[in-house]
Amino acid sequence: MKIDRRSFLSLGIGAAAGTALTPIPWKMMDDSAIWTQNWWLTPVPAGGEVTYKTTACTLCPGGCGLRIRMVENRAIKVEGLEKHPVNDGGICPIGLSGIQLLYGGTRVKMPLKKVNGKFVKISWKDAISEIALKLKVLRDKGDAYKLSCLTGSDKDVTSLLLKRFINTIGSNNFFANTTISDSYEFVIKKVHNIEGSMSFDLENSDFILSFGSGIIDGFVSPLKMIRAHSRIKEQGGKIVQIEPRLSNTAAKADKWIPVNPGSEGMLALGLLHVIVKEKLYKSNIVSDNTSNFEKFRRLIIPNTTLNKAAETTGIDSKTIEKLGRGFANARKPVAIFGRGKGDSPIGFGEAGLVYILNYLTGNINKKGGLFITDNKKYINWPEIVKDEITNAGLDKSRMDGAGAGSFEDTKYITSRLADLMESKDQKSISALFIYNENPCYTLSDSKKINKAIEAVPLVVSFSSYLDETTAKADYILPNHTNLERLQDVPSVPSGITGGLVSLSKPVVKPMYDTKNTGDVIISLAKAMGGNIAESFAWSSFETCLKSTFKDQWNALDKDGFWFNPGKSTRQCPDLDFSKLLDINLSSIQPQGSKSKFPLVLIPKETMRISSGYIADPPFAVKVIPDTVLKNNDQVVEINPETAKKYGLHDTKYAILTTPFGEVKVKIHTYNGIMEGVIAMSKGLGHIGYDKFINGKGENFNRLIGPVEDPDSGLDIAWGIRAKLTRA
Amino acid sequence: MLPFSFEWVWDAGHIVFMGGLWYSLSILGMGMTYCVIKTIIDINSNDQTENDHH
Amino acid sequence: MSKQEDKVKEISSGNLPDDEKNEAIGFGIIFFIIGIAASLIFGWIVFPKLLYSQKKQPVDFNHKLHMEFVDDGCESCHFFREDGSYSGVPKLAQCIDCHEEVQGEDPEEERFVEEYVAKGKEVPWLIYSKQPDCVFFSHAAHVKKGGMECKTCHGPIGESTTLRVYEENRVTGLSRDIWGKNISGLNKNTWDSMKMGDCADCHMEETGRKSSVQTEKDGCLVCHK
Amino acid sequence: MKKEHNHMKNKKFGMCIDLDKCTGCGSCMVACMSENNVPFREDETDKRKSITWITVYKITNNRPFPDTEVCYMPRPCMHCEGHDGHSPCVSVCPATATDYDMATGIVSQIYTRCFGCRYCMGACPYHARYFNWWDPVWPAEMEKYLSPDVSPRMRGVVEKCNFCYSRYQRALDKAYCEGRSDIEEDEYQTACTQGCPAGAITFGDLNNKSHAVYKLKKSPNAFRLLERLGTNPKVYYLSSKEWVRKAGDNYIKGENPKNIKKSHH
């Protein structure tokens, strides 16, 4: 027998034929397909019991109630809490993405200390004792007042604990981010001389005159506003939107009236002229409760007022007259003010006049009108325990000049922080605590802040994320994130007329070695000893919170929020028109020379981009349209006619220059914007965080500088003069 | 493909379509089988003349 | 190339004498048959052994014994949650209810208490009937609405006294129970395999739904996610 | 088994989106991503490669300043019924990976069956179908937030909105365990409906007279996208603006939309 090639051939053919009759080829074909369905590149989420946990959102001031879907101990999805007065089940893109802030790669995972320009790990104990030591030295030197603190809000317990802490140390220099709410409080204080704020009952109004307020673009309490907007649509209320650009709010409004940027106050004046001249106001209101109305009347009644208003605003006088009559004759009119999201205050000139506009229609504290809300704090802690240093420090006036002299009614002039940080004299900050705020990104002229903060010897950040400011800190004492921490969420009044507090509760165990800032402050106070420790007698932040809320705690713990619809409205007091007699509207003109910078740059704000201290998480970034961000390029909007005038083309590059800097941008021509105006989205251009967030677009705040309102001192920078040149 | 597959439905579409397919495949298959068998027979009949046919 | 020509000649049988050629053909047939036989043996016997890896359960478990102690049958441990979802394999917390301390004399139980209960560690059970991630299987629909018995799909596991070896398909990572023990895919019992066809056949028979436009069977999303 | 349950009346799930209320905030898109384990990448600005099952289109009346008007239009999968369930995409899929279910009116997409030929994407005039050009990657610890109710898709397959079918499944399970064989309107709502802050989206059974969508679809302001093509979609839009309603379809110059007979089903 000879085994030759033929034998092998036969063997091979036989084997092949036989194999076809075995499961091998068929099973392998099937299995290889199943393999592609289960391969390692596609994760398989673990199953388990589904539960829901109630909490509240802290990512913006809106104060939405949240319901978190859990699978075992993992948070799966953020949903809106039904029946919550703010959002009733709805939720915004940023709130939804909170889950990515929890599990994402931008977290600060442990306390860090900067050594030779680099962050190194430090234990909580060491960090606290080191900081306490530095503060002691500061106190001993008599520089206690140089400890400053900047927070995102001055309403929540943690921020107020921080305020209490620096007060106890001996400093008045507490700062909070200023927003439109500060303007509201300022106006109420100024014209009525009471502590209070404003709230607009939009959903019950039949004529809403909005001075650029982004009702559906994230105004103050975004979801409350959007829900109100839907009610308005159902009930047939009219919305008139006044702003230079066809924002989403303008697009949904019944009428969009484009106005020259910054001239909203003049329009209010024009409308007042019409209403006063034609006696369309509620006469009883003027006679009963007001002083100096006649002077005011005489001031605005000349026809020149209307002409000037028409000229400045670019709206013809007929339209102003019609609008004035329409507004005054509506059954339940309300005029809302604060541009865009209301992230920045506006000048008293404009704010005061719009308030008068409301006042004269008699809508104060009426259904569908403007409510004056009580600003009374819900916090009743024992007085701080003071020692000599404390007393000496608290006797000093604030470094920024707020609360005294011409700015008597102003709480903080936060825009002066950069100067105070850089300054070498007595008025300088030697230690800065930063909580829920990212000044190196959010403050106007952020370039300057970034430089100035380096001059501060001790910067402590409590941020959960490696944001721009935190990257510059000397110590990072990371807070738990949104879904890990206990925190009260006081509502902002602008949309809610009643008293409302929500509670943010931990839904997952802290992922990393982070601590609730409230607890950190208490520990720090204890480490300081003496009167400071005595002032912070709570054993933990939780006990502090419980004792703060007392009776409300049960509701907070059980329902996630405490709501009393009737509470917190104030009587409408007399109005003193004298405060409005020397109103200065010229300050609202954008900075920069018109000849050098022929265009005006205004910010564009939308629900999809978070422009506050929280950066847009990946989900939210994903829904930014490509007409706002294309690859990593910022896109700016201009009118096609303007584009033609400057030789610019859609989708092509251009250089955008303002007195504060220049950036390379892409052009998007859009009919919904006035000629001569450029709109650029706010909230992009982060350099902190990770690659899913940073390096995208440009930071709007880098291109503008602070503009102080002569009346309030608040930074009212909104737009700025700019030019666009072909790149 | 076969009536054993999940998607199979006894309707005109499947029968005509798959019928056409199987018909074609069987012609090709039978044709090739015929050629191979014929070839084996041809070799075994050892018809040398055919080798020189070209 | 002459070398090549040689090769060609060698292969060509035309030059061989008749009987040699017949012998060669005979050999050819024998080798052909050997080829078939070898591949059949390999394919039907060796291949399944190679395809599946054998894994032992972390702890042995006696279903039969446990059944004697519980009131609600399978649902005592494999229960439905309030939201209608199915708990599947019990968590350690459930076992601890009884096995806080060692109950009997089984060394496996002792090991379980020592290694898992004491340390609070979940037991990494290997689930025989685990379907791939793309499958949505509603126990509620089958048990609560359809009134089916566990046995129909899971077989008489409740009567077992020990946990059999878990076999895992090396290519797909799935349990062998999905395809079924029999490599040919032929079944005797309803629980012999858990492939899509098995589900579909039963759905056809039991529900008679023909709502799918393409397959005239149940809709795809009824079982897929 | 209980055959009587099986003759449950066919449902036809559909949506009505009130464009007057829609603010273009984008919550629906994110709610959907979060519900359905939709992955994301570093650069998502190429919208033609970015997976968003529901996409909010911004449409304009194309008139110059200041007569410009803008409307936002959220576009989930339309779950076209076409003619007898032969929606544009279903009939073209060569591997039966996508199917129309007469019992729910939902067009399914089975990712593990799809082999990525993308014919369905070409067939869909709404661009409601998305291809996984990349392997899905969740950075850091983000895999932790993935929902077990929806299986993540591997690269190379097509995916799309399925009206959050997993929520339907969960609702049914609960009903079964409570001894009911069917669910109430509010027990099954899609993630976008639930998340929409404006309450612009209404979801329900278009066949069920007691459901809100049943009434809404009959509004004189209601229209559907590309009705003239005969796709027979199950997503209705409501707009009080005529130009918006007109933008829902294509018309030859001079044609009056009111006179066009649209294939009605």
Place this chain on the structure above:
Amino acid sequence: MDSALIPKGVKRCPLPIFILGIVIIGIVLLWGVYAMILCWLKGLNQTNMNDYYGFALWIWADLAIIALGGGAFFTGLLRYIFGLDELKNIINYAVLIGFICYSSALLILAIDVGQPLRSWFIFWHANVHSMLTEVAFCLSCYFSVLAIEYIPLVLENRQIDKIPFFHHLGHNMHKVMAVFAATGAFLSCFHQGSLGGVAGVLYGRPFAYREGLLVWPWTFFLFTWSAAACGPCFTILITKITEFITGKKLVKDNVIDLLAKISGWMLGSYIIAKIIDTIYWATVTAPSLGFNLMDFYKDNSFYGIWILIVEIAVCGILPAVILLVPKFRQNKLLLYTAIILASIGVCLNRWVMVLQVMAAPVMSFDTWALYIPSWQEIATTILPVAYGIILIMISFRYLPIFPQEKELNSIE
């Protein structure tokens, strides 16, 4: 060196030159293979396709080469079924070109799908209503037919032919070739058509949608017809190119003329049908869906009405006239012009029916989608060209492809 393998009585270039040629083309081939492997390992993100452009360069290349490869089935049909015996002198080459085109098409399809390991689902889980299923089935079946038709040619290699088994096999296959050819023609008619159906059934895409007959839209028939018309032109074109490169006359003029004439008739009748189809579509189908003809050609920088004019007039009517008028046809320059135009025409038609369909917006607020292929797509599209050239080189060198070569090029 390899003279023993070269058919008797013909002259081939020296082996080193041949190898050099293979190496040069081989480098291009390897470049394509590299791109192909990238696509398989990393996925289709290697391409510039997107969700609007789900079908792109590859599918166009597929449709185009299949249309061009249509010469094989149509010549086969004429030769074996209608008995046009002269065509035996070109049928081998037509089959070879067809084989290359179809194997390339299958290869491209294997790269084009997102999950190649599951591509067999199209067979096992077939949806018989899908045109793509029809394409896949007929394409793969017809590819087997082409392989069956190509095998006897391979078996005719001098050395292989010496083996009795192969010798007899080749002989036997020749004998039943008509059966295979007939099956092939049947399959080919269907899949050429179903490729046309792929676009024509898309009722969500008014640019592509066509009414039709039974289950098939008109494009089904137009595609088959155009492939039958233009395929032989491509066969002639490649033959002429081969003749030019080898510097030899390989096929007699009367054969070419016959094929050209038949092509002319096919092309002429096709273009009339195409014009009728276009008019009906432009005046009845599209307007009923709310579109004017010009809506499909506006608001973008590439797809203008020129494309329709070039396709129908320049690449349709013109070559048809040339091929139909004997005087023109027999003028070499005009003949070359006609076959080139016809080949371009069918490619352009496939381009329009694949890419413009994807590019044209349907929703009133949507925009045109234009795309530029990535280098990986280009490389993998060139890959089959390189592969085809190599296969032609090898086949031409070692197989008796052109029966008339010996006669036309006697060597002393």
